[in-house]
Amino acid sequence: MNGGLNEKEGFAALVLRLRAEGISDKQLLMAVENTPRSLFTPPAYADAAYSRRTVPIDCGEFMEGADLSLKMLHHLLLQPGQRVLEIGTGSGFTAAVMSRIAERVVTVDRYKTLSKLAAQRFAHLGLTNIVVGSGDGQSHSSQDGTFDRILVTAAFRDMPRAFAERLVSGGKMIAAIGEAEEPQMLVRLTKIGSRFEREDLFPVRFQPLLSGGAAVL
Numbered sequence: 620m621n622g623g624l625n626e627k628e629g630f631a632a633l634v635l636r637l638r639a640e641g642i643s644d645k646q647l648l649m650a651v652e653n654t655p656r657s658l659f660t661p662p663a664y665a666d667a668a669y670s671r672r673t674v675p676i677d678c679g680e681f682m683e684g685a686d687l688s689l690k691m692l693h694h695l696l697l698q699p700g701q702r703v704l705e706i707g708t709g710s711g712f713t714a715a716v717m718s719r720i721a722e723r724v725v726t727v728d729r730y731k732t733l734s735k736l737a738a739q740r741f742a743h744l745g746l747t748n749i750v751v752g753s754g755d756g757q758s759h760s761s762q763d764g765t766f767d768r769i770l771v772t773a774a775f776r777d778m779p780r781a782f783a784e785r786l787v788s789g790g791k792m793i794a795a796i797g798e799a800e801e802p803q804m805l806v807r808l809t810k811i812g813s814r815f816e817r818e819d820l821f822p823v824r825f826q827p828l829l830s831g832g833a834a835v836l
Contacts, residue, residue: 626655629669633685636671642693650719656685658740659710678730682710683772687823691770694807694820695793697721701767704785706828708751709772711737717770718749725763727752729829766790773828774803778815786810795825 630652637643657668660682664674671684683691692713697703703721705714708728714737718724726749728734734753741749750763765787771779771794782792790810797803805823808815 626657626668629656633669633689636686637689637693640690642690644693646720647689647692647697647716650716651689653719654712654715654744656712658743659712659715676710677732677736680709680730680733682712688713688716690821691772691793691805692716694805695768695770696791696807697768702764703768703770704763704766705770705772707772708733708737711740713770713772714749714751715741715744715746718746721748721768723748723750725750725752725766727754729753768792769794771795771828772825774799774823774825775828778808778817780815782808783810783813783815788812793820795823799827 634648657665660668660674661676667674669685671686673684674682676682697717697720699720699722701721703717703724705717705724705726708714708726711726714724714726718741726737728737731753734751738751741751766785767787767790769782769786769790769792771792774795774797776798777796779792779794786792788810792808792815793805794808795803795805803823803825805820807818807820809818
């Protein structure tokens with residue numbers, strides 16, 4: 620994507636597509652507008668920064684299309700002052716957007732390379748309320764405390780009950796549930812006591828959530 624004009628055009632086209640789906644959250648859209656998505660997209664795919672297209676990034680991973688990323692953030696119902704845990708940093712785009720709304724974002728990726736590159740992008744944008752980690756997001760340090768929101772860009776085979784302990788009462792989690800080679804459903808889970816209340820959102824296809832850090836990179 621060449622120059623600020625194309626960045627603005629890409630963002631405007633994205634806004635129109637989102638509004639067609641009933642998404643017009645001014646707070647969220649302002650956060651996206653202030654977070655140049657092309658900064659998080661490999662140069663070879665800069666023209667696809669604001670498209671629906673899934674884009675390959677380092678370590679054999681992928682960056683979700685702009686529409687899917689924003690739909691997930693819309694359904695997360697993020698509010699100012701909240702603490703967020705993101706499992707799957709990837710390019711760092713969603714963490715950067717969330718940091719413009721939330722008080723604090725903790726983002727974890729299995730690949731140290733992705734965590735390092737994302738941290739560099741956050742520093743470039745002057746985002747100081749993001750904590751970047753690498754390793755197993757399922758057992759990330761309990762020293763980070765509890766969270767108001769959790770976003771997982773991977774799929775669980777069944778209800779991720781272990782994450783209930785990491786949410787405050789009434790906290791919400793967005794994740795996909797389903798087998799790797801079968802239809803999956805993106806769901807919003809709200810913590811009620813020690814259990815989740817489930818709301819099905821829309822079908823997705825994510826890689827399964829893996830345990831442990833990556834052996835390389």
